[in-house]
Amino acid sequence: xxxxxxxxxxxxxxxxxxxxxxxxxxxxxxxxxxxxxxxxxxxxxxxxxxxxxxxxxxxxxxxxxxxxxxxxxxxxxxxxxxxxxxxxxxxxxxxxxxxxxxxxxxxxxxx
Amino acid sequence: xxxxxxxxxxxxxxxxxxxxxxxxxxxxxxxxxxxxxxxxxxxxxxxxxxxxxxxxxxxxxxxxxxxxxxxxxxxxxxxxxxxxxxxxxxxxxxxxxxxxxxxxxxxxxxxxxxxxxx
Numbered sequence: 479x480x481x482x483x484x485x486x487x488x489x490x491x492x493x494x495x496x497x498x499x500x501x502x503x504x505x506x507x508x509x510x511x512x513x514x515x516x517x518x519x520x521x522x523x524x525x526x527x528x529x530x531x532x533x534x535x536x537x538x539x540x541x542x543x544x545x546x547x548x549x550x551x552x553x554x555x556x557x558x559x560x561x562x563x564x565x566x567x568x569x570x571x572x573x574x575x576x577x578x579x580x581x582x583x584x585x586x587x588x589x
Numbered sequence: 590x591x592x593x594x595x596x597x598x599x600x601x602x603x604x605x606x607x608x609x610x611x612x613x614x615x616x617x618x619x620x621x622x623x624x625x626x627x628x629x630x631x632x633x634x635x636x637x638x639x640x641x642x643x644x645x646x647x648x649x650x651x652x653x654x655x656x657x658x659x660x661x662x663x664x665x666x667x668x669x670x671x672x673x674x675x676x677x678x679x680x681x682x683x684x685x686x687x688x689x690x691x692x693x694x695x696x697x698x699x700x701x702x703x704x705x706x707x
Binding site: 482511518568577579 | 634
């Protein structure tokens with residue numbers, strides 16, 4: 479079945495550093511989404527991407543929909559302690575009813 | 590406030606004792622779904638519903654049942670829970686119709702139900 483390979487699995491960075499994570503697949507998708515999950519809560523949508531090549535920002539977050547439609551990345555600039563959490567990519571293809579999730583990237587930010 | 594509400598937040602039960610996790614959304618969303626989250630496996634879809642009385646299996650439906658008698662509610666039923674169903678469960682809803690080519694909205698998730706089956 480369709481799978482999303484998300485990397486890295488975890489990151490330990492110092493406050494102020496930039497962060498980059500990505501998702502790849504062998505399948506083509508028409509929607510890529512990035513979610514953040516705070517401890518003890520459900521995932522919350524950060525950025526949604528709908529066109530190949532699209533680059534979208536949300537504050538310090540920037541995400542891109544890969545040209546091949548098989549990948550996406552998320553960058554966080556100048557990280558702060560509240561960026562701590564698990565980040566999930568998710569993707570949907572036109573001909574399915576499902577939103578497929580990556581395995582998540584756990585981010586720790588040290589002061 | 591627009592939200593997805595799950596109950597209970599925490600549940601410890603014994604093998605074989607039927608249980609129901611409730612999910613309710615106040616956004617008039619057509620699409621609802623249940624996921625389980627396990628370490629290293631991310632979020633895996635259990636069941637989903639495109640509208641009232643329309644449900645379908647996700648990737649890991651074994652051992653679960655759902656119903657969609659009303660638009661706002663989508664309970665998850667474990668008829669005979671087993672220890673391998675110990676997990677963190679999330680209900681989600683969306684205003685998009687899944688077969689729309691250019692849906693604009695992602696899911697709204699509940700806060701989760703942590704289930705332990707002993």
